[in-house]
Amino acid sequence: MSYAFVFPGQGSQSVGMLAQLAESHSQVQEVFTEASDVLGYDLWDVVQNDADGKLNQTDVTQPAMLASGIAVYRTLSAQTDVAPVFMAGHSLGEYTALVASGCMTLAQGIELVSQRGKLMQSAVPDGQGAMAAVLGLEDAQVVAVCEQAEGIVEAVNFNSPGQVVIAGNKDAVESAMALATEAGASRVVPLPVSVPSHCSLMKPAAEKLAETLATMEIVMPSVPVLHNVNFSQAESTDEIKALLVQQLYKPVQWVETVNAMKAQGVDSLYELGPGKVLMGLNRRIDRKMAMKPVFDNASLEKALATF
Secondary structure (H helix, E strand, O other): OOEEEEEOOOOOOOOOOOHHHHHHOHHHHHHHHHHHHHHOOOHHHHHHOOOOOOOOOHHHHHHHHHHHHHHHHHHHHHHOOOOOOEEEEOOOHHHHHHHHOOOOOHHHHHHHHHHHHHHHHHHOOOOOEEEEEEEOOOHHHHHHHHHHOOOOEEEEEEEEOOEEEEEEEHHHHHHHHHHHHHOOOOEEEEOOOOOOOOOHHHHHHHHHHHHHHHOOOOOOOOOOEEOOOOOOOOOOHHHHHHHHHHHOOOOEOHHHHHHHHHHOOOOEEEEEOOOOHHHHHHHHHOOOOEEEEEOOHHHHHHHHOOO
16 A cells, blocks of 8 residues: 555544544643644643634634644554655645654744745735635636736635636635626635735745745655655755745646645545544546545554554
8 A cells, every 4th residue: 555644634623623632642742732832822622622712813714723733643653553655735734744754843834834824814804805616617727717807816725626716806706606606606605704815816825835934944755755846855844935925926736736746646635633634535536546534542543453
């Protein structure tokens, strides 16, 4: 078996996630304690209770999702010897993959994605950005629809055949949604987000992120990480930093990422982190690949039985 670990991004979070796993495996609390020390607030309390409704704020969601993915990764690694041939993550999940691969420490990753979230939120004023999922059109049709709409709107997540996410200014996204419906989309679904990720509106945030990355010391991953922008592994730490900057304003090429792993002999994927979002996408990309989500005790036991 040749397998890869993939990590989910924003949208997979939920209040109470990993609670059951934490009861049985100390690695979960250890990761969240380390993350909380970096952030200066109790991240586990936010994830479990969310009394102030902060979990869906992007500067909180991002460290919460990174910590969750690493908690699952460390829990799995403590139970068995793991040897993935690749790692990858969807959007924010790319940072989780880089931490899991040893490219940066957990503390570095948590601090970086917390800042990334703040930069993204400040790049576009609240209520002026939007994202929507377009279902049932070819990729080229979605790109054409965005080009026809007035204002800034772009195809930003190529998630699976027949599912492309668009992002940009709110009015432009709404215009593109109407055009997509006219073009024959089976569904067009607005997404509950305030930040239009991976489009050109994020360039100001990317410029500031580049300044932070320039001062960071990272190392080459111990396991190859495929990046969202070019579905390839970087050849230097400078290239990793450049790709992370570009990721803020360029599309997530998830279909190409999964296909690239398949082309290199990967026949199984494990989604480490809350939910099953990537499993759903990956089944539409290639049903022949074996896929296992890992997020609670039952799914952990099922995954362990396959090693």
